[in-house]
Amino acid sequence: MQTKVVKIDAEQIDTDKMEDAARIIADGGLVAFPTETVYGLGADALHSEASKKIYAAKGRPSDNPLIVHISKFEDLESIAKEVPEQARKLSDAFWPGPLTMIVWKNEKVPYETTGGMDTVAIRMPNHPIALRLIEQSGCLIAAPSANTSGKPSPTEAQHVKGDLDGKIPMILDGGPVGIGIESTIIDLTEDTPMILRPGYITKEMLEEVLGEEVKVDPGIIASDSLKKPKAPGMKYKHYAPKADLVLVDGASEAVTAKINELVKEKQSQGLKVGVIATDETKASYEADVVFSIGARADEDAIAKHLYKILREFDDSGVDAIYSESFATPRIGQAIMNRLLKAAGHQVLTV
Ligand code: TXA
Ligand code: MG
Numbered sequence: 001m002q003t004k005v006v007k008i009d010a011e012q013i014d015t016d017k018m019e020d021a022a023r024i025i026a027d028g029g030l031v032a033f034p035t036e037t038v039y040g041l042g043a044d045a046l047h048s049e050a051s052k053k054i055y056a057a058k059g060r061p062s063d064n065p066l067i068v069h070i071s072k073f074e075d076l077e078s079i080a081k082e083v084p085e086q087a088r089k090l091s092d093a094f095w096p097g098p099l100t101m102i103v104w105k106n107e108k109v110p111y112e113t114t115g116g117m118d119t120v121a122i123r124m125p126n127h128p129i130a131l132r133l134i135e136q137s138g139c140l141i142a143a144p145s146a147n148t149s150g151k152p153s154p155t156e157a158q159h160v161k162g163d164l165d166g167k168i169p170m171i172l173d174g175g176p177v178g179i180g181i182e183s184t185i186i187d188l189t190e191d192t193p194m195i196l197r198p199g200y201i202t203k204e205m206l207e208e209v210l211g212e213e214v215k216v217d218p219g220i221i222a223s224d225s226l227k228k229p230k231a232p233g234m235k236y237k238h239y240a241p242k243a244d245l246v247l248v249d250g251a252s253e254a255v256t257a258k259i260n261e262l263v264k265e266k267q268s269q270g271l272k273v274g275v276i277a278t279d280e281t282k283a284s285y286e287a288d289v290v291f292s293i294g295a296r297a298d299e300d301a302i303a304k305h306l307y308k309i310l311r312e313f314d315d316s317g318v319d320a321i322y323s324e325s326f327a328t329p330r331i332g333q334a335i336m337n338r339l340l341k342a343a344g345h346q347v348l349t350v
Helices: 015-026 048-058 073-079 085-094 128-137 157-164 203-210 252-268 299-316 332-342
Strands: 004-007 031-033 040-044 067-069 099-104 119-123 170-173 184-187 194-197 244-249 273-277 289-292 320-324 347-349
Touching: 004 015, 015 031, 015 040, 015 128, 015 170, 031 128, 031 157, 040 048, 040 067, 040 128, 073 085, 073 119, 085 099, 085 203, 157 170, 157 299, 244 252, 244 332, 252 273, 252 320, 273 299, 289 299, 299 332
Parallel strands: 004 170, 031 170, 067 119, 099 184, 244 320, 244 347, 273 289, 273 320
Antiparallel strands: 031 040, 099 119, 184 194
């Protein structure tokens, strides 16, 4: 299969160009498209045969459910068994946006889309191309991140092509995404709402809107937790770069000194070493490859560049990577959740 990459200007969407993509979705095929978080791999969410194609293209385990992307609140009402009051409040505050809600599903949603679960994950993305694709196809669109299973989520159309070229008919290229890490997932099917995956929308933001406590799934916090995460996707061995990645945490100068010491040690063994630095520290490192993730105070930039940098390291042929730690105030939890997984929880504190 040849994969067509179609550039779309998000500011001025060409309806004719979108028509092919909309038709592919309506006919049960796959189209990768940009959202504000990461690129998604879309198919008609309410047709089991269409959903199945997503699992095949990604090499995704069939028990890992998909997120259904919608363009208006009534779409949620049409596939939920019941609509919790919390869903209305959260939708008013955060949709369209990087928040996925889990509710009980009705019979319209096939088990192929929900990985056999009786609940369904729903999100209204804040991206004009994504919203247009949903509307123009007349479908609700099931879409996981558009990477091969086990790779970092794609933040550019090029990443999607690298993973799925020849496996899907079309990629809509809307340029690099705005946020760069996947949506926050909140489960609304139990008494207390619970975060199953941290993201750009934080616990504090959710609690403020809901006026009640929000829990965080204990299964996603501890590295060696015996608890199973409730979101099936959080339990799979996550992306790890080809090179061994270790995080170094502590005061800035101590971190730089420690990383330089470790770099020297590895280099003396004949190894090629990479460092994930910030704009402020980039010049202080003497490694083979040094990438800056952004300014330390700019959390949005750090989230946005993380996956791209991890992909670039895989292409650069380094044997070991050392990274500074980014437990920043707002979305630091979401960033560190991804980075710690990539590092297999190897952290050195100095
Ligand atoms: O930002 C995002 O959410 C991106 C863009 C494309 O929208 N999508 C995304 O999808 O990250 P994916 O499939 O890579 O991650 C979905 C996560 C998985 O961990 C999955 O197990 C979980 O959501 N999930 C989906 N439905 C669920 C359900 N009914 N109950 C619990 N977890 C669910
Ligand atoms: Mg994913």
